[in-house]
Amino acid sequence: MKKEPTTTSARPVAAGLHMQWIDYCGDVLWRTAATMDTLRERSDNMEEHEKAGMPPLLHFNAEEVADAHDFSPPSNYRLLHITRCGTDGLERFVRPDAAPVIVVDPRAGHGPGIGGFRRDSEVGMALREGHTVYFVVFDPLPVEGQTISAVVESVARFIAIVCRRHPRQQPIVYGNCQGGWAVMMALSHCGRRTGLAVLNGSPLSYWAGAPGVNPMRLGGAFGGGAWLAHLAADLGAGRFDGAGLVQNFELLQPEAVWKKYDGLWAQPEREHDRFLEFERWWNAFYFLGREEILSIVRDLFIGNKLERGQVVVDGHCRADLRRFATPLVIFCSWGDNITPPHQALGWLRAIHGSTADLVAAGQRIVYLIDARIGHLGIFVSADIALHQHRAILRHVREIQSLPPGLYQMRVDAGGGAVFEPRRLEDLAFDPQPPGFAAAHELSEALDALYGAFLSPWLRLVASRESADLLAHWHPMRVSRQCWSPRKVAAMAVLPRLKEGARAAAAQPAQRDTNTWYRLERIASDAVHDGIQAWRQWRDLAAEAWFLWLFGASVSGVPKPNPPNVASKCATCSARHLGAGATGCCEFSEHCAILSGSPA
Template sequence: MTAKKPRKAKRSDPKKKASKSARRAQSRPESAKPIQASSRPSLPDAAAYGVDLMQRQTLFFDALRQRANTMLAHERDGMPPVLKFKYELVADAATFEPACNYQLLKILEIGDICLDDCLDPDKPPVIIIDPRAGHGPGIGGFKDDSEVGIALHEGYPVYFVVFTPDPVSGQTLADVLAGLRQFVELVAERHDGEAPVLYGNCQGGWAAALLAADCEGLAGPIVMNGSPLSYWAGEPGANPMRLAAGFLGGAWINHFLSDLGNGRFDGAWLVQNFETLKPEGAIFRKYADLFENVDTAADRFLDFERWWGGFYRLSREEILAIVENLFIGNRLEKGLVKLGAHCEIDLKQIRNPLVIFASHGDNITPPHQALGWIPAVYETTEALIAADQRIVYLINQHAGHLGIFVSASVARLEHRAMLENLSDIEALEPGLYEMRIDNPTGDPDCDHDQYIVRFEPRRVEDLVFETQPEAFERVGRLSAQLETAYSNFASPWVRAWSNPVTAELMKWSHPMRVTRYMFSERFNPAMAMTAAFAPMVRANRKAVNEDNRFRTAEKMGVDWIETGLTRMRESRDAASELAFSWLYDWPVLPEPIKDEAAKK
């Protein structure tokens, strides 16, 4: 046997070794790559973030302190409207017969700019009606880029309908409509008999529709922004507010709360419903954004909260009429709402051109509720045309409920387009139209010739919105029975114990108020330290860079919490839909056959 020669040891080529290492590094997963020293959290980054965090915390609580003090000062001043524009009082419906707590204002100036030279004498006056749904008036004109500002920019004389915090004793919905009618007549007289344009937001929109649909009728076009007229309609899983009566038992709870308020219903309950409808935004994200961007977001937050935290009240008679006739009974689209002794509201009596502005992003008044009444009142397109009616609707894809009449970009595009084309809308042939705005620039501030408005004919038969009429009718019957029982047996006892003192205690102990004024140093002495430290923090602000890893982790944590709250809310809404169906949406049993011959 021959012995094998020993192998020579291979000499490693350093160039090949380096290239293999580079290839292995490239093929290694991203998460397995070694962390570079420069990307690791460093002690200076942690220290800078810690200083920034403590400073933002101080400024955050100072913003809450300022909000509380603003709320208390607003109460002391009588809660005037939060309009940014100068105005004069034209009429006070408290002096009318019947009396109500509404007032008519005329807009005079924007800052120091007088409007008389800017108005177009050929344009009709515009009356903007703000919603009375828990908040105070003024949201339609609390900044330059608002409905008021855009209408003034287009040359319209602008009037604004507001209301005082407390209703006149025993005030009814019919009294309010009578006051609004006198406002309309007064404005027409001031402008040589020209019918004004009614511009209603949410509740103000359906109030204008009621005004046009009653016995006397109305002249002039009506614009309804986020205004519900079909109250049972809605998308399952997306609009759960319409189901609330089924779980609370109907109108009796509103009657009970009004009795506790000594005949007045606290609007804070309605605002609380709005916040719990989408808690990830109204309860969490709003404050998270303030904390994250407190240097720039505080002023905007305080401006909005001055309106959001001003809670107004309705009379017992008003809230019961609204709940029973509209939100639970859905009697408006059926023509069954009766106001006064002889007048029934019938939407078929409306002869005014209607412009309906709704949004798919609105979970309070979705397009289902803004448009669902049309096929219920006019079964066919031919019936609408025969009624000599013109209805134009405009759909936004993303704006939320408040965004429809608060968003600056919406005001500068959609509201501007509606006001610019009102004369074209009045000139349309009778029928149903969708208003389309083609804006290739994507800029809401684009010039007139940079966007095109089209009115595309639509058919009433294509407006199909599924409802659960049998289920909601059962809710209505349950509500009527519970309301009768409460009115006869419990309400007299509650009223006997209620008085102005207990009503004030109820008012100031409401969670929506407590969670706000608890940050005022007048109620919480510890907040005086925040008031003292905040100016020093602003003078020595050390904001951290946006690329700080700890700041990035904070933002990720906020997003995770918001996502979790969103999932919880979606699960809650889905469970509510399912429970509502189990409780009320069961099939109707066929009636027994009484005729023996029919049986055979």
């Protein structure tokens, strides 16, 4: 009996995969060329910005109101008045009767602009809500011998200038990240106050954090403390290169660096403009003065002296947060591994002790916590600007009229807000966990030895020429500038290479349906997850070793064995290993990791 031929789809499927492979290879060639050319554009933008003197990267036009170079003591800070919003015309909404807004940007290695380099930003929302806006910026180089006290005094004088320009309305002052502690110190002495202070991702309890989730607070201990910053500033001939701070930020979460570049390579036509817009700010590396960075490291991040009122501001007056009388809004996020809610809120109990003490002081403090946004997203996310930042401005009068006490602000999808009373006693964030006092003592001892025996010799040897050479060859700069045709002549062919490969580029819709592209994305996700798993192990191991090395010296008991670092939430059993994972529950009554006790 004759058998009928069997039909099969193997050949059409194989043929389809073969054609998809050809299309995929051509698309990979174009995507690679387009990505490399984007990196060339980034290096060109970086060079042009440096040649222009590295001005603030604002989306808005501004005029200078005051220059702190003329103050006594001087600093490299300047006060700008935002005059218009490009072609968007947001300045037309400004009302004379609205309180002015002052935005103080952070000094953390980058240049100023994070609060206003996009239309939908803190500056943009303030203009849209009718407020006259001022922006505090700083120059790339510090004044010789600039101190943290000079910076705080400059911010205080800028606030006073705005108050004189708007005598009928007390200003609203935004402090972004490190700009937050500058605002707090400026307003916590000499009876100064404003209409409202808003701290966005601002650390004030520098030792606080969730074990295994916030490793940055441990860095000073493993490095031996402030002497490394002292060494870097000496080698820089009195200047500390902010590129090192940006590098530390990237090392903190390496999977995010992979995702940034892989996202550009996966969809270069879609990511091109967004990548270059952010990188203009991210790769503007500014310098800090030796005295300034040493005060920041010694007194704040390692010494944790601010909440104890031990930071001297102007030679005779200390920044006492108990005297801070301005209504306060604190915005933080569980997804922020730079300034977690522990560091943003932990200082409240250290300062006021109890809710009754807070009420007796006549202070009103409002906090709002996002579930997942990361540190930079607090400032640059358009969704956050349109939602949380806009809601804060819309409810300023309501915040100012609240009875003294602590409140949690909850914002709904339409921008409405409710203020729920809270108790300080329920904020179970320990601002002084075990081990950090011992790490501080070690830092002081090593820094004293370095200052006595090595620093004087390095100051004699280091010159401006040697410092500039070190800055030029810093890995953060070399990794960017190596794509510049001015540095590497072969990079001049990248635009032609991109154009030559354009014919092979796939349309985004076709690319997404290509089997080989989807396999590539699966492999990329696996690499991302692998880097993330290694980083989580690194952070958990660092926490365990920190407790083993430093934790016992506080209590006087024998050193414990390295702790079990596999912490879990007691309620949902989720492993809290990454940024944002703590969003399932708010405070430590439900989550062991937030109170520092392994589950």
